[in-house]
Amino acid sequence: MPGPQLPDDVFLGAFANAPARELAPGQVLIAAGAPADEVFNILSGMLMMSRTGSDGRRQVLSFLFRDNFIGLTTADRYYFTVQAVTPALVACIPRADFEARLARVPEAERAFLNMTFRVLEDLLDTIYSLGQRTALERLAVFLVFLRHARRLADGPADDGDPASNEVSLPMTREDIADYVGLQKETVSRSFGQLERRGLIRRLDSHRIRILDLPRLRELAGVVDFAASARLPPR
Amino acid sequence: MPGPQLPDDVFLGAFANAPARELAPGQVLIAAGAPADEVFNILSGMLMMSRTGSDGRRQVLSFLFRDNFIGLTTADRYYFTVQAVTPALVACIPRADFEARLARVPEAERAFLNMTFRVLEDLLDTIYSLGQRTALERLAVFLVFLRHARRLADGPADDGDPASNEVSLPMTREDIADYVGLQKETVSRSFGQLERRGLIRRLDSHRIRILDLPRLRELAGVVDFAASARLPPR
DNA sequence: CGAAAGGTTGACCAAGATCAAAGTGAGTGG
DNA sequence: CCACTCACTTTGATCTTGGTCAACCTTTCG
Numbered sequence: 001m002p003g004p005q006l007p008d009d010v011f012l013g014a015f016a017n018a019p020a021r022e023l024a025p026g027q028v029l030i031a032a033g034a035p036a037d038e039v040f041n042i043l044s045g046m047l048m049m050s051r052t053g054s055d056g057r058r059q060v061l062s063f064l065f066r067d068n069f070i071g072l073t074t075a076d077r078y079y080f081t082v083q084a085v086t087p088a089l090v091a092c093i094p095r096a097d098f099e100a101r102l103a104r105v106p107e108a109e110r111a112f113l114n115m116t117f118r119v120l121e122d123l124l125d126t127i128y129s130l131g132q133r134t135a136l137e138r139l140a141v142f143l144v145f146l147r148h149a150r151r152l153a154d155g156p157a158d159d160g161d162p163a164s165n166e167v168s169l170p171m172t173r174e175d176i177a178d179y180v181g182l183q184k185e186t187v188s189r190s191f192g193q194l195e196r197r198g199l200i201r202r203l204d205s206h207r208i209r210i211l212d213l214p215r216l217r218e219l220a221g222v223v224d225f226a227a228s229a230r231l232p233p234r
Numbered sequence: 235m236p237g238p239q240l241p242d243d244v245f246l247g248a249f250a251n252a253p254a255r256e257l258a259p260g261q262v263l264i265a266a267g268a269p270a271d272e273v274f275n276i277l278s279g280m281l282m283m284s285r286t287g288s289d290g291r292r293q294v295l296s297f298l299f300r301d302n303f304i305g306l307t308t309a310d311r312y313y314f315t316v317q318a319v320t321p322a323l324v325a326c327i328p329r330a331d332f333e334a335r336l337a338r339v340p341e342a343e344r345a346f347l348n349m350t351f352r353v354l355e356d357l358l359d360t361i362y363s364l365g366q367r368t369a370l371e372r373l374a375v376f377l378v379f380l381r382h383a384r385r386l387a388d389g390p391a392d393d394g395d396p397a398s399n400e401v402s403l404p405m406t407r408e409d410i411a412d413y414v415g416l417q418k419e420t421v422s423r424s425f426g427q428l429e430r431r432g433l434i435r436r437l438d439s440h441r442i443r444i445l446d447l448p449r450l451r452e453l454a455g456v457v458d459f460a461a462s463a464r465l466p467p468r
Numbered sequence: 469c470g471a472a473a474g475g476t477t478g479a480c481c482a483a484g485a486t487c488a489a490a491g492t493g494a495g496t497g498g
Numbered sequence: 499c500c501a502c503t504c505a506c507t508t509t510g511a512t513c514t515t516g517g518t519c520a521a522c523c524t525t526t527c528g
Contacts, residue, residue, distance in 0.1 A: 051358070053458040057366040061358055074351045075463040080358070106340065113347050117308045120350065123357040124285070124295055124314070130364035131415035132291040135484065173507065181365030183485055188508055205492080205507060224287040229309040369516065407475060420516055422476055439475060439524085 010111040012067060014101045015041040018091040023047075023084035025170075030070070030082040039071030039098045045088025046170060050178065051080045060179035062122075063146070063171070065153035069115065071095060086170045121226040128224070130181050138180040139190045140220035143167055143200065147210065165210040166203070173205075244345040246301060248335045249275040252325040257281075257318035259404070264304070264316040273305030273332045279322025280404060284412065285314045294413035296356075297380070297405070299387040303349065305329060320404045355460040362458070364415050372414040373424045374454035377401055377434065381444065399444040400437070407439075 020043060023029060029040065029047065044066055052058040061080060064070060070082055070090075102109040129141050147167050151157065157164035169176070173184040180187070191208070194200045199216045201209045210216055222228050254277060257263060263274065263281065276298055283304070286292040295314060298304060304316055304324075336343040363375050381401050385391065391398035403410070407418040414421070425442070428434045433450045435443045444450055456462050 051362055051458070051460075053362070053366065053455055055455070059362040059365045061361060072351065072354065073460075074348060074355060075460070077463070079355075079460045079463060103340070103344070106337070106343075109340075109343055109347070110337070113343065113350065114308060116347065116350050116354065117306065120306065120354050120357065121308060121313075123354065123361065126361055127295060127357065127364060128285055128287070128293040130361060131293045131412070132287065172505090178365070184507080185486080185509085186484055189484090192508080221287055221289070224285070226285075226307075226309070226313045229311070229313060406473090417517055418475080419477085419518080423516090426476080 009067065009115075010105075011102065011108040011115070012041055012069070013108065014098050015091040015093060018093045021090050021092055023088040023090060025084055025086055028081060028083045029090060030078050030080070032078055032081045034078050036071065036073050036076055036078045037095050038092050039069065039095050040082075041091045042066050042068050042070065043089040043091055045090075046085040047082055047088055047090075048085050048171065048175060049080055049082045058178045059181070060175055062126075063149070063179070065149050067153070069112075071098075072116070072119075085175070118227075118230070125225050125227050133221070135180075135182055135186050135190050136193060137219055137221065138182065139176075139187065139194060140199070140216050141222075142176065142180055143194075143208070143210065144217055144220045144222060165213060167208050167210060169206050169208065243301060243349075244339075245336065245342040245349065246275055246303070247342065248332050249325040249327060252327045255324045255326055257322040257324060259318055259320055262315060262317045263324060264312050264314070266312055266315045268312050270305065270307050270310055270312045271329050272326050273303070273329050274316075275325045276300050276302050276304070277323040277325055279324075280319040281316055281322055281324075282319050282405065282409060283314050283316045292412045293415070294409055296360075297383065297413070299383050301387070303346075305332075306350070306353075319409070352461075352464070359459050359461050367455070369414075369416055369420055369424050370427060371453055371455065372416065373410075373421065373428060374433070374450050375456075376410065376414055377428075377442070377444065378447075378451055378454045378456060399447060401442050401444060403440050403442065 018041075021029070023045065032051065042064055047064040047068075047070070048060055049062050049064060049070070050058055050060045063085065064082070073079065102112055129138055133141065146169070147165070150167065151164075173187050177184040177187045182190075191200070191202060194216075195202055199210070199212050199219070201211055203209055252275075255263070257279065266285065278300055281298040281302075281304070282294055283296045283298060284292055284294045297319065298316070307313065336346055363372055367375065380403070381399070384401065385398075407421050411418040411421045416424075425434070425436060428450075429436055433444070433446050433453070435445055437443055
């Protein structure tokens with residue numbers, strides 16, 4: 001039962017009666033290089049933020065969910081791309097309005113700063129993963145993260161419900177690969193290995209069930225996450 | 235000739251007459267797990283921020299220089315370690331004082347937010363590197379970054395001066411390895427390869443000279459950096 | 469001067485990438 | 499409604515990059 005706006009999300013008030021934009025899967029919300037003059041808040045759906053180098057290599061920087069803020073940049077042009085993974089609804093306001101609001105409402109600015117810090121800490125986790133973890137571990141991290149993000153966005157499901165351990169993967173294997181710094185074939189094989197080890201079951205190619213969450217978490221090394229310091233104990 | 239405090243560094247004013255702490259190489263400023271009740275600003279020297287997983291794997295998250303701020307966290311305990319690489323001087327103030335100042339001085343908070351965003355964008359560059367680039371490319375990125383950071387911290391040297399293309403590497407090969415997500419042997423070999431290709435010359439194990447900056451930059455793919463949008467054109 | 473830590477180099481190994489082929493499924497047009 | 503197509507996924511075979519293990523070298527420091 002999500003109550004009134006959480007204190008840390010005060011800045012989202014800026015989107016109170018902002019116009020919403022509807023996005024179809026794959027549709028681009030922000031194209032790299034476009035002038036950065038709007039900011040967004042996700043109302044529903046999953047989006048994906050990525051950067052593609054001049055030689056075509058692409059890194060997916062993050063997957064985004066409800067109440068995630070988009071439009072972060074110090075430059076005057078976006079240097080990344082944001083596109084929908086599932087059908088999505090996004091509230092848009094001019095960047096100038098948003099900044100004016102931050103300047104006018106100190107609590108909003110403070111809340112925004114806090115949010116930015118949380119994002120930053122999540123990025124440090126990602127860096128640790130990419131730098132130190134193996135393919136299998138990165139996949140485990142990814143699944144644990146996705147499950148967590150979904151529960152934040154959709155509200156925590158009843159843990160008794162077996163569906164609470166189902167994770168939907170609306171993105172392609174290649175999207176996943178570019179997120180965890182692997183090739184799509186390796187992602188496929190690693191899912192196979194997680195299945196053979198009895199940690200997950202592949203229901204279909206876009207849906208898996210976590211069979212052994214504790215062992216998956218252990219493999220992911222969740223204990224070592226900065227972000228998990230923000231999770232409820234146990 | 236660094237003039238008066240740059241606008242974006244207004245928040246550093248908080249350190250105006252803060253006590254300084256002197257650090258010897260290797261000395262720990264922040265130990266992971268310690269209560270996060272101080273924040274720091276580097277006056278001189280090079281520090282290093284890292285995280286070590288429960289299984290001993292370590293990721294160096296960043297190297298830090300003059301005017302870099304340290305103490306970033308939303309939690310009440312640090313989840314990373316910061317230690318000196320070279321002898322260093324660090325200004326310290328209680329976190330509460332710093333936060334009080336941010337709350338009191340809107341421009342300081344705004345400047346701090348901007349700084350945080352720049353850090354965040356640099357982390358996105360790092361993620362791209364770790365996820366997509368090869369060993370050799372990561373080393374190239376590292377060298378270009380170190381040269382740049384030095385010039386920011388020490389003031390840009392005269393470009394005619396050959397010393398302007400010397401880069402000192404006070405950290406160990408293992409520190410570098412843990413920063414770029416490789417093993418120390420691979421770092422050694424990659425330096426060898428950069429030398430054989432004529433891009434750098436190893437003067438001694440803690441000092442290299444860049445012989446061909448344009449080609450090194452090209453290998454590093456600097457064009458694809460978010461951070462380079464903040465650099466002077468050309 | 470000797471020990472210890474850090475660095476380089478070589479030989480070998482393995483995780484993951486690449487190349488190739490075949491299976492699956494959703495959407496489209498007949 | 500069915501069949502075809504095309505995109506995505508999986509799996510297999512092979513190759514390559516970077517990791518591991520080990521020896522040797524260099525520098526620093528006690």
